[in-house]
Structure formats: C-alpha cells, structure tokens
Amino acid sequence: MAQSPYTQQDYFVVKAKENGVHVIGLTRGSDTRFHHTEKLDKGEVMIAQFTEHTSAIKVRGKAVIYTHHGVIETSE
Numbered sequence: 499m500a501q502s503p504y505t506q507q508d509y510f511v512v513k514a515k516e517n518g519v520h521v522i523g524l525t526r527g528s529d530t531r532f533h534h535t536e537k538l539d540k541g542e543v544m545i546a547q548f549t550e551h552t553s554a555i556k557v558r559g560k561a562v563i564y565t566h567h568g569v570i571e572t573s574e
C-alpha cells in the first residue's frame with residue numbers, strides 16, 4: 499500500500515499556557531480556509547504534522563510551539 503509522503507514529515511507540538519488556546523488548521527492548495535479548530539486548555543498538548551490536507555496552522559492564545567526550527571512563544 500502506498501504511504502502518503504506527509505506521514506514522514508516532522509511533528510510540531512503546541513502546548514497551551516492558558517485555557518482556550520485554538521490550533522486552527524488551514525487547507526492545502528489554492529483554496530486557503532480553516533478546516534479544523536482544536537481547542538486546548540492550560541497544560542494540554544497537541545502533537546501534529548502538516549499533511550495532505552493541512553499546509554499551515556494558526557495558533558490563537560498563549561502557547562509554546564515547538565518545531566524543527568525552534569521554539570516559539572505566542573505573546574498575549
């Protein structure tokens with residue numbers, strides 16, 4: 499069975515530093531729109547990849563984002 503190349507991609511991690519942090523997935527391709535919003539409460543962690551369906555994410559709220567490129571903190 500052919501495996502999607504996206505399953506080989508790095509993971510990123512979003513750790514919520516307050517309640518109600520949103521991790522919003524944006525669609526891949528010419529039509530860029532929100533397709534999924536995951537709500538995290540303080541201390542919750544989301545571990546995810548960029549996929550065939552998701553080319554970008556938007557993080558709303560106070561969080562720490564760990565990627566291959568480094569660690570980024572959103573400001574308040």
Ligand code: TRP
Nearest residue numbers: 522523534546547549551552555
């Ligand atoms: N079904 C989505 C996908 O395969 C799940 C997902 C993966 C996702 N990474 C994400 C949703 C990042 C929101 C943000 O693309």
